[in-house]
Amino acid sequence: MITVNHRSYHLPKQPTVVVCVDGCEPDYIAQAVAHGHMPWMKATLAQGTALVADCVMPSFTNPNNLSIVTGAPPSVHGICGNYLIDPASGAEVMMNDPEWLRAPTLLAALARAGKHVAVVTAKDKLRRLLGHEMTGICFSAEKADSCTVMEHGIENVLQMVGLPLPSVYSADLSEFVFAAGVKLMEGAAGPAPDVMYLSTTDYVQHKHAPGTYGADMFYAMMDRYLAQLEALGCVIVLTADHGMNAKTRMDAQPDVIWLQDVLDDWLGEGVTRVILPITDPYVVHHGALGSYATVYMTGQHAERLAAHELKLGRTRVHLASLVDKLGTLRGVEAVYTRAQAAREFELPDDRIGDIVVVSERSVVIGTSASRHDLGGLEVPLRSHGGSSEQRVPLVVNRAITGLDEQHHWRNFDAFDLAFNHAQ
């Protein structure tokens, strides 16, 4: 057994694949199953283990992928978004670099324990975080044409997979992940992995609602590859980083709370800084609009507020009244102080702002209207980030008896189920 982040895991006896299907609202599976497009999944739901779990907040890709591979919430691993204000420098920076990671991954520990580990991600942004201190194969479909044995543990990936390099904005990017996974498990790049982690992209889910043709075709593709992995003898656990919902007004335009504009109007410009942790280099399909934002009051602004406070009372009261006022905005689901958010969502309190705002299922949060380019939105916005996108599948292709269905399952229980219950 190995212990990682205070959880103990049996070493796998069977080849094990954990799949994180980006943006996989459970209804995608339900509709595709109902329409007859997922025969493998239909059988697996009946004969294996079918749970619905909660992802971690914010319901974004990086925090959840890191939770899955560390078995722990963001308060432990430190990755609470794609983007933050660096507490050291005050600068807005990406959180893609492993320097932000505060906890070891189970993948690295498995490799250290002598297991062959392989990781395939859709986008390259996740690769370095997931592969941190891990020996083995770790590459992205996005950069599959430039893998080296030195850096990725593999080369000639396009040749191995037999598919062209996919566009970063495509369903093909995810198909490449599955196709590569099957090839690796077939032993096309040396011994078959003992443990494999596959992580797709939510390009399709941002564009297509559950049950529509585009979604059903994606899930049919996935089903074929999952059946192949099962045929190779794999224990498979399928989960997701987050769900996905329509986020539009009735005129099909994004339903946005322009939070920086609201706060500037209330408090004056420069008093607050709204950060959208969904922000990353790939924002074409969602315009950096999600249902989660964090608000910083920097030193200077805290002083300006304090000046206000002299008339009103203590600073704490002022922040609380701002939290209350934000809570009355149309489309806001909940507002938290830093401490409340850290406790409620198990977030690292030094990496979130003074206030956390979560919007409703059909509403997103932007900074200023002038700062978002929505020109790339070809279809009505679908996005995530809020509590309304926390429900995700947690499916195992093995029957597990005695599981408590009332237990609050998390997507980061995936490896625990795979190693400690499914084999």
Next chain:
Amino acid sequence: MITVNHRSYHLPKQPTVVVCVDGCEPDYIAQAVAHGHMPWMKATLAQGTALVADCVMPSFTNPNNLSIVTGAPPSVHGICGNYLIDPASGAEVMMNDPEWLRAPTLLAALARAGKHVAVVTAKDKLRRLLGHEMTGICFSAEKADSCTVMEHGIENVLQMVGLPLPSVYSADLSEFVFAAGVKLMEGAAGPAPDVMYLSTTDYVQHKHAPGTYGADMFYAMMDRYLAQLEALGCVIVLTADHGMNAKTRMDAQPDVIWLQDVLDDWLGEGVTRVILPITDPYVVHHGALGSYATVYMTGQHAERLAAHELKLGRTRVHLASLVDKLGTLRGVEAVYTRAQAAREFELPDDRIGDIVVVSERSVVIGTSASRHDLGGLEVPLRSHGGSSEQRVPLVVNRAITGLDEQHHWRNFDAFDLAFNHAQ
């Protein structure tokens, strides 16, 4: 001006139509607009007034239709479901009879004030409640073949509309409502109405998700009739009785909490009685499964509990612990005591049980597995009843300046907007 249920209304100067689109989750409109199927709606959203409102809880048809025509919540008008335990007799009965109505309708008051009023509903279950003490035309599409001047204020309806009698389970039932509305407004049955209330059925919404072909075709049909009503000079306010969501597990079967089974298991048979206020004679398309239930502890059971209490303390504590325990069930969103529910949802406290249970967006509540016939479900369950189906459109085909977008709009503000703001 007239005053009804403590709200004052200007009498209409222009012909006015309030449309209640059964089960109209706002995304139905967004997707149909995005797909180019609602040209009238697209223009109206741009040039008129586009609000999203909350319907009343429980998010069922009868309570909301009555709220719209009384301008008041169920605590005032008394209709809090289709089905309840009669506090007088202890029997389970339908709430379709006007004897249950505790408040006058605006429709009756308008007729009394000399206005020509016409009401067309899809199903007959609503007709007698909506038409209570109202002079004018009031009939259902379901029974359009048997209208008499004496009872419905109109006869030969099929001939007037020029459509065959529709099936009660069909999109045609709603189309008949709109077609009849246009004919009435054209003066086909005497002078054109001054005020018309049209209420459709959610047959389509129970079967088809927003943006799918079946839904888009329904909304395209609706759009054509609304354009005709506008061309006739009507002020139109469109709202809904409730939204609609997928309520399935990943295997596409209904995701049901069998609440009576759970309570029987915890407390013994006969201690509680679970009532599903969605129950009515038309349950084929939802199997009487919605996201709202109420639990009665009858006299006998209260005594049995009281016997328990002797060991545990006072009865109140016991009920509170039951509420807490129900709240931990997977899929339960919130649990309320009678008093809490009455306050939170503005419900008549003598017509709900001792406990009210609301389930999550994708989960429904049933009584006992053995008591629901799900054989009529041809497609994955879509239903309503919960807080997750409270958002509904509130659209006016007139620009209204100075409206507070942060106001908590309700669907039962429809006539206030129509009479006091839009003309």
